[in-house]
Amino acid sequence: MASKSHWSTSLLTDMFKPENILKQDDHVVIIRDKYPKSKHHYLTLPKETINSITDLNTSHIGLLKHMALFADKFIQSLLSVDCQGVKYKMGFHAIPSVPQLHMHVISTDFQGAGLKTKKHWNSFNTEYFVSNEEILKQLESKGKVHFDKFKFSDLLHTPLKCHLCHKVASNMPQLKEHISKCNIK
Numbered sequence: 449m450a451s452k453s454h455w456s457t458s459l460l461t462d463m464f465k466p467e468n469i470l471k472q473d474d475h476v477v478i479i480r481d482k483y484p485k486s487k488h489h490y491l492t493l494p495k496e497t498i499n500s501i502t503d504l505n506t507s508h509i510g511l512l513k514h515m516a517l518f519a520d521k522f523i524q525s526l527l528s529v530d531c532q533g534v535k536y537k538m539g540f541h542a543i544p545s546v547p548q549l550h551m552h553v554i555s556t557d558f559q560g561a562g563l564k565t566k567k568h569w570n571s572f573n574t575e576y577f578v579s580n581e582e583i584l585k586q587l588e589s590k591g592k593v594h595f596d597k598f599k600f601s602d603l604l605h606t607p608l609k610c611h612l613c614h615k616v617a618s619n620m621p622q623l624k625e626h627i628s629k630c631n632i633k
């Protein structure tokens with residue numbers, strides 16, 4: 449019987465499967481997020497094995513800048529075809545949950561089948577979602593990337609709030625119902 453790869457390492461193998469690759473060059477690859485939290489949700493990953501943001505050092509500054517430019521070009525190509533008007537943001541989770549450095553590229557509709565929990569919501573809609581610029585700032589000033597585990601984990605438990613009008617919702621079904629209408633405005 450073929451052995452199944454463990455979920456926590458599958459990103460590192462799945463990113464090299466040709467059928468998963470949407471765009472690549474010698475250094476970077478873009479794949480679809482397997483459990484999308486929005487209508488358009490992609491991951492940009494370096495081909496070099498780098499476990500996490502905490503493994504970055506100043507030698508990776510060029511790579512980080514390249515990842516952002518590469519993802520930006522990818523977004524522009526999507527926008528010019530059939531996703532006109534779609535808004536995106538890109539960034540990292542302060543405390544990533546799976547190995548291999550990955551930068552999220554996500555449209556801000558948050559209408560994905562994978563968006564199920566308060567943690568999911570807050571990981572994209574609080575300071576837990578960290579921009580590429582913030583990562584670069586830390587690398588350039590301190591030579592490393594650090595986010596306090598307790599402080600940032602707490603952000604995942606903050607009240608659910610619509611990212612557009614800031615209305616507070618009591619639970620995920622209520623929030624999802626609200627944002628589906630708020631998005632139309």
Ligand code: AMP
Nearest residue numbers: 458459462480481482483541544545546
């Ligand atoms: P995080 O580590 O918190 O930045 O989130 C990891 C992201 O990777 C989640 O959005 C998952 O849905 C996604 N993910 C996990 N495994 C895979 C996989 N094998 N292929 C594509 N996306 C994945």
